[in-house]
Amino acid sequence: MNKSTAQQPNPPARNTGRRIAYAIGNLGQAAFYNTMSTFFITYVTTALFINVDPALAARMIAIITGLVVVIRIAEIFLDPLLGNLVDNTNTKWGRFRPWQFIGGIVPGILLVMVFTGLFGLVNVNTTVFMVLFVIVFILLDVIYSLRDISYWGMIPAISSDSHERGVYTALGTFTGSIGYNGVTVIVVPIVSWFTWKFTGQWVQGQSGWAAFAVIIAVLGLITAWSVAFGTRENQDQLRAKAQKGGNPIEAFKAIARNDQLLWVALSYLLYSVANVATTGVLFYQFKYVLGMPDSFSIAGIIPIITGLITTPLYPVLNRFIPRRWLYVAGMVIMIAGYTLFIINPMSLPTVIAALILFYLPGQTIQMTAILGMTDSIEYGQLKTGHRNEAVTLSVRPMLDKIAGALSNGIVGFVAVAAGMVGSATAADMTAANIRTFKTCAYYLPLAGIILSLVVYLLTVKIDERMHERIVEQLEERLANKETDQK
Numbered sequence: 001m002n003k004s005t006a007q008q009p010n011p012p013a014r015n016t017g018r019r020i021a022y023a024i025g026n027l028g029q030a031a032f033y034n035t036m037s038t039f040f041i042t043y044v045t046t047a048l049f050i051n052v053d054p055a056l057a058a059r060m061i062a063i064i065t066g067l068v069v070v071i072r073i074a075e076i077f078l079d080p081l082l083g084n085l086v087d088n089t090n091t092k093w094g095r096f097r098p099w100q101f102i103g104g105i106v107p108g109i110l111l112v113m114v115f116t117g118l119f120g121l122v123n124v125n126t127t128v129f130m131v132l133f134v135i136v137f138i139l140l141d142v143i144y145s146l147r148d149i150s151y152w153g154m155i156p157a158i159s160s161d162s163h164e165r166g167v168y169t170a171l172g173t174f175t176g177s178i179g180y181n182g183v184t185v186i187v188v189p190i191v192s193w194f195t196w197k198f199t200g201q202w203v204q205g206q207s208g209w210a211a212f213a214v215i216i217a218v219l220g221l222i223t224a225w226s227v228a229f230g231t232r233e234n235q236d237q238l239r240a241k242a243q244k245g246g247n248p249i250e251a252f253k254a255i256a257r258n259d260q261l262l263w264v265a266l267s268y269l270l271y272s273v274a275n276v277a278t279t280g281v282l283f284y285q286f287k288y289v290l291g292m293p294d295s296f297s298i299a300g301i302i303p304i305i306t307g308l309i310t311t312p313l314y315p316v317l318n319r320f321i322p323r324r325w326l327y328v329a330g331m332v333i334m335i336a337g338y339t340l341f342i343i344n345p346m347s348l349p350t351v352i353a354a355l356i357l358f359y360l361p362g363q364t365i366q367m368t369a370i371l372g373m374t375d376s377i378e379y380g381q382l383k384t385g386h387r388n389e390a391v392t393l394s395v396r397p398m399l400d401k402i403a404g405a406l407s408n409g410i411v412g413f414v415a416v417a418a419g420m421v422g423s424a425t426a427a428d429m430t431a432a433n434i435r436t437f438k439t440c441a442y443y444l445p446l447a448g449i450i451l452s453l454v455v456y457l458l459t460v461k462i463d464e465r466m467h468e469r470i471v472e473q474l475e476e477r478l479a480n481k482e483t484d485q486k
Contacts, residue, residue, distance in 0.1 A: 021230025028223025103147025104224025
C-alpha cells in the first residue's frame with residue numbers, strides 16, 4: 001500500500017486529548033436530551049401554564065404533548081435526511097465539526113426559550129405563544145438531531161480501525177450515562193433552589209425551570225464545542241477518495257443495499273422495543289405487584305451503577321473477546337434477568353437480582369450494535385462506491401425513536417389491560433391482573449430478546465476481522481484506481 005495515502009497514527013498524547021474532548025461531548029449532549037425529552041414534559045404539565053386559566057391550560061398541555069408525539073414520529077423519516085445533509089457538508093473543518101459548533105449554541109438558546117415560556121410570552125398571549133412555540137420547538141428538535149447525528153457519525157471519520165472506534169464509542173457511552181442519569185439526580189434540587197431564590201418558595205416554579213434550562217444550555221455549549229475544537233477528522237484515502245454521499249434518494253438506495261446495516265438494525269430494533277416495553281412499566285411492578293412504590297428508586301440506581309462499571313470495561317474486554325460474543329453474552333444475561341422476573345415478581349430480592357441482570361448488559365449490547373452499524377459504512381462503500389457516514393449512523397437514533405414512540409403506547413395498554421389505573425392498589429390486583437402484566441412486561445419482551453439474538457446470530461456477519469479485510473480491499477481498490485488515472 002502507498003504509505004503516502006495510508007492513515008498515519010497519531011501520537012499517543014494527541015489521541016488521548018482527542019478522546020477526552022470527544023467523550024466530554026456526550027456528557028452535555030445526553031444531559032440536554034434527557035432535559036428535552038423527559039423533563040420538558042414535566043415542566044409543561046406542572047409549571048408552564050401556572051398563571052393561565054385551568055381549563056385553557058389543560059387544552060394547551062394536550063396540544064403541546066400531542067405536538068411532541070407527532071414530531072417524534074416525523075423524526076423517524078427526517079433523521080436519514082439530516083444525515084444526508086451532514087454527509088454532504090464540505091468545509092475546511094470537515095463534515096461533522098461545524099454541526100457540533102452550531103449544535104452547541106443554537107439548541108441552547110432555543111431550550112432556554114421554551115423553558116421560559118418564550119421569555120414570558122405564555123403569560124401575555126397564549127395564542128401567539130402557541131404559534132411561535134411550534135416553530136421554536138421544531139427548530140430545537142431538528143438542530144439537536146443534527147448535533148446528535150454528527151456526534152456519532154464522527155467516529156468513522158476519526159478512525160478506520162475497528163478497535164479504536166470501540167474506544168470512542170465506549171467513551172461517549174460512558175459520559176452519556178453520567179450526563180443522562182445525572183440530570184435525573186440534580187433536576188429537582190436545582191429547580192427548587194432557584195425558585196426559592198427568586199420567589200421565596202421551595203417549589204418547582206417557572207423561574208427555577210428557567211435557571212435549570214440555562215445551566216443545561218451552557219453545559220451543552222461547552223461540551224459540544226469541546227468536540228468542535230478538540231477533535232480532528234482524519235482524511236485517509238477511504239474518506240478523501242470516496243464518492244460523496246449523493247442526494248437523499250441515492251443515500252437511501254445505498255442503505256437499502258447495505259444488508260449488514262439492515263440486519264444489525266433489525267436485531268437492535270427488536271432489542272430496543274423489548275427493552276422499553278419492560279423499563280416503561282417497571283413503576284407498575286413496584287406499585288401494583290410488589291406494593292412498594294417508594295422503592296422504585298432502586299430501578300434508577302441500578303442502571304447508573306451497572307453503566308458506570310460495564311461501559312469502561314467494554315474496550316478492555318473487546319481486546320480479548322470478539323464483539324459478537326460480547327453481544328451474545330449480554331443477551332444471555334438479559335434472558336436470565338427476564339427469567340427471574342417471571343419466576344417470582346412478588347419478591348423484592350428476586351426483582352432486584354432480575355434488575356441487575358436486566359441492566360448489566362445494556363450498554364454492551366448498545367455499543368456492539370453501534371459499532372456494527374459503524375463498521376457497515378465501509379461495507380456499504382465497498383458494495384456501492386458511496387460512503388454514507390452520517391446517513392448510516394442516523395439509523396440508530398431513528399430506531400431508538402421508533403422504540404420510544406412504541407413505549408408510550410405499550411405502557412398505556414399494559415396499565416389498562418392489567419387494571420393498574422386510577423385509585424387501584426396492589427391489594428386490588430387479582431391473579432389474572434398479574435398474569436396479564438407478566439405477559440406484557442416480561443413474556444412478550446423476552447420473546448423479542450430471543451428473536452433479536454437469533455437474527456443477530458443468523459444474519460450479522462460483519463465483525464472486527466471482516467471489517468479489517470474490507471478496509472484492506474477498499475484501500476487496494478482506491479490505490480489501483482489512482483494508479484490507473486496517472
